[in-house]
Amino acid sequence: MDIPIDVISALNSxxxxxxxxxxxxxxxxxxILIEExxxxxxxxxxxxxxxxxxxxxxxxxxxxSRLFEIVWESYIAYSVRNGSFTVLDAYEVIESGRIACVYxxxxxxxxxxxxxxxxxxYPGPFRHIGLNCLNHxxxxxxxxxxxxxxxxxx
Numbered sequence: 675m676d677i678p679i680d681v682i683s684a685l686n687s688x689x690x691x692x693x694x695x696x697x698x699x700x701x702x703x704x705x706i707l708i709e710e711x712x713x714x715x716x717x718x719x720x721x722x723x724x725x726x727x728x729x730x731x732x733x734x735x736x737x738x739s740r741l742f743e744i745v746w747e748s749y750i751a752y753s754v755r756n757g758s759f760t761v762l763d764a765y766e767v768i769e770s771g772r773i774a775c776v777y778x779x780x781x782x783x784x785x786x787x788x789x790x791x792x793x794x795x796y797p798g799p800f801r802h803i804g805l806n807c808l809n810h811x812x813x814x815x816x817x818x819x820x821x822x823x824x825x826x827x828x
Contacts, residue, residue, distance in 0.1 A: 682803070684822065685742060685774035689713070690733050693810040694741070696754060704746040706812060707825075708805065710739040733808060741826035749816040750792045750800055753782060757809045777802040782813045 685691065688710040695707040713731040720727050767779040777783065783802050786792055792800060798817045805812040814820070 682771055682774035682776070682822070684740075684824065685744075685805070686772050688740070688773060691773055691805065691807045692735055693754075693805070693807040693812060696812065702748050704749050704752055704814065704816075706744045706805070708742045708744065708807065709735045710741070711735040711808065712739075737826075739826070740824055743823050743825050744805075745821045746814060746816045747818050747821075749814055749818070750790060750797070751782075751786050752812065752814045755811045755813075757807065757811055760811050771804075773806050775804045775806065777804060780804070780813075782815065786815050 685708065690711040690713075692709045692711050693706070694709050695705075697705050699705050711733050712735075713733055716731070717728070718730050718732065720730060763781060765779070766777060766781065768775045769778045770776045780802050782804075792815075794800070800815055800817045802813060802815050803820065805814075
């Protein structure tokens with residue numbers, strides 16, 4: 675199953691994303707709300723561990739930020755991780771994307787292959803999409819291409 679690049683291109687056009695909501699509106703259907711964010715123009719300073727850091731910009735969203743709804747009509751597995759505990763992994767292969775990534779090889783694909791009965795024969799070819807938000811990483815494996823729509827435009 676190929677994921678058309680244009681499906682995730684709007685997400686990848688954002689500077690940053692915040693995960694705002696994740697729910698299952700029906701059995702095995704996944705809905706995610708993600709809000710665009712960006713660096714503010716105002717500069718601040720902060721002391722951490724006795725070291726002063728200056729020229730910092732907060733990353734925020736506002737009423738002008740785009741809000742995206744992403745819906746998978748079905749999924750095999752999904753995971754939400756605290757972004758503070760994730761790292762880039764050279765083992766993984768990203769086919770496309772920067773914030774919304776399509777993986778051809780990942781630890782999550784390996785986990786699903788070993789921890790479920792899902793195969794390319796049943797339920798059919800599936801793909802891994804990772805959503806790299808500021809404080810969370812959401813991984814979804816599905817045979818379905820997600821429907822993405824903007825609920826609030828900038």
